[in-house]
Amino acid sequence: PSIALDVVAVAASTSYGLSGRMTQLSGERDQNVRIETDDGDFVLKIAGPLEDPSVVDFQVAVLKHLEATAPELPVPRIVDGIDGNAIGAIVDQSGSTCQMRLVTYLPGITFDAERNVPAEPLRAIGRVQGKMCRALSGFDHAGADHFMPWDISNGLIGSDQLWRHAQADVIGVVGSHQEHLADVASSKFSDLRRQVIHNDAHRGNLLRADKSSHELTGVIDFGDMVKAPLIDDLAVSGSSFARASDDPIAAVEALATGFNSVFPLRDEEVGVLYDFILVRLVLGLLLFDFMIAKGSDYTTHVLRERPEAMDGLAKWLTVDSDLLTHRLHTSLRQVEHDR
Known part of the structure; x- marks a missing residue:
C-alpha cells in the first residue's frame, strides 16, 4: 500500500x-x-x-x-x-x-555497507540467531506454513517461470548448475528439522550503533518468517555475510559456530549448508530479475542490490564445498569439546 x-x-x-x-x-x-x-x-x-x-x-x-x-x-x-x-x-x-x-522502533544503522565483519561479531550474530531459533523451536501457528517467495525450500528454485525471466549473466554463471539446484530442492529439504524461523537475517536487517561498531544491537523485519528447515536461517545470514567477505568460508564458519554454541546443529544440517547458501543466492537473483521484468514497485531497490548479489554468487561458486563442510565440522566439534 x-x-x-x-x-x-x-x-x-x-x-x-x-x-x-x-x-x-x-x-x-x-x-x-x-x-x-x-x-x-x-x-x-x-x-x-x-x-x-x-x-x-x-x-x-x-x-x-x-x-x-x-x-x-x-x-x-x-x-x-x-x-x-x-x-x-x-x-x-x-x-x-x-x-x-x-x-x-529500534535505533541504529545496518551492516549493509560493511565488508569483512570480524569473526567475533559474526559469532555474536550467530548466537542471537541460535537463541531466536531455540525460543521458536516449540512455537507453531496456523499462518506459519504460508507461501513465502524467499523461503529457499519452497521449490521456486526449480520454477521454469522464474528461470524464463533470468538475465543473461545469471544464466551464464549458474545455468550449468540448474540440475543440481533442482536436485537440492527435491531431495535435501524433506528430512531436516523444520520450525518457525526469522528467515531474513541479512545485513540489511541487522542493526549496530554506528559505523565504528560491529556489535549487534537489533534484528528487524519479521515479514519473511515461515516454517522451514532450521538450517535455512543460517543460510540467509551466511549468504549475506559471505558475499561481503574476502574469506567467505571464515564468515560462514563464524556464524555457524555462534549459532551452534546455543542451539546445536546436526551433522546433516552442516552437510547441506553450502548448497542451501547457493540456493539462497540464486533464488535471490531469480526473484530480483522477476521483479525487474514485471516492473515491481521495488525495482529501484533491486537494481541497486543486484550487482553485489551477482558478485556474491560468483564468489560463492569458487568456494570448495568439501572444505567448507570440513571446516564447519571441525569448528563445531571444538565448540562441543569446550562446552
Whole structure:
C-alpha cells in the first residue's frame, strides 16, 4: 500500500493515541511509517489489502512469543492499540481495508555497507540467531506454513517461470548448475528439522550503533518468517555475510559456530549448508530479475542490490564445498569439546 501520511497520522492517533513526526521507511511488502513521539519512536506496519490475515496474526504472535520467552533478544515489541488489540485496520487510497500493527522502533544503522565483519561479531550474530531459533523451536501457528517467495525450500528454485525471466549473466554463471539446484530442492529439504524461523537475517536487517561498531544491537523485519528447515536461517545470514567477505568460508564458519554454541546443529544440517547458501543466492537473483521484468514497485531497490548479489554468487561458486563442510565440522566439534 501507499497510504498518504496524513491518513496514517489519523489512524495512529485514533488507534494508538500517538502523534508525532511521520517518516516513510522502505519495505518490500508492507508500508512502514516511523512515528517519532515524546514517549519514544514506533513503526506502523501496514499490510497490503490482499495479505492473508492469518499471516499478519502469525507475525504478531511470534513477536509476542519472543517477548515472553526470550526478552533479552534485541527485537521489536508489539504495541497493542487503545482497544487492546494488536491488529488494527486502515483504509487505503483505493478504499480497501488493510491490516496494521504497531511495533517499537529500534535505533541504529545496518551492516549493509560493511565488508569483512570480524569473526567475533559474526559469532555474536550467530548466537542471537541460535537463541531466536531455540525460543521458536516449540512455537507453531496456523499462518506459519504460508507461501513465502524467499523461503529457499519452497521449490521456486526449480520454477521454469522464474528461470524464463533470468538475465543473461545469471544464466551464464549458474545455468550449468540448474540440475543440481533442482536436485537440492527435491531431495535435501524433506528430512531436516523444520520450525518457525526469522528467515531474513541479512545485513540489511541487522542493526549496530554506528559505523565504528560491529556489535549487534537489533534484528528487524519479521515479514519473511515461515516454517522451514532450521538450517535455512543460517543460510540467509551466511549468504549475506559471505558475499561481503574476502574469506567467505571464515564468515560462514563464524556464524555457524555462534549459532551452534546455543542451539546445536546436526551433522546433516552442516552437510547441506553450502548448497542451501547457493540456493539462497540464486533464488535471490531469480526473484530480483522477476521483479525487474514485471516492473515491481521495488525495482529501484533491486537494481541497486543486484550487482553485489551477482558478485556474491560468483564468489560463492569458487568456494570448495568439501572444505567448507570440513571446516564447519571441525569448528563445531571444538565448540562441543569446550562446552
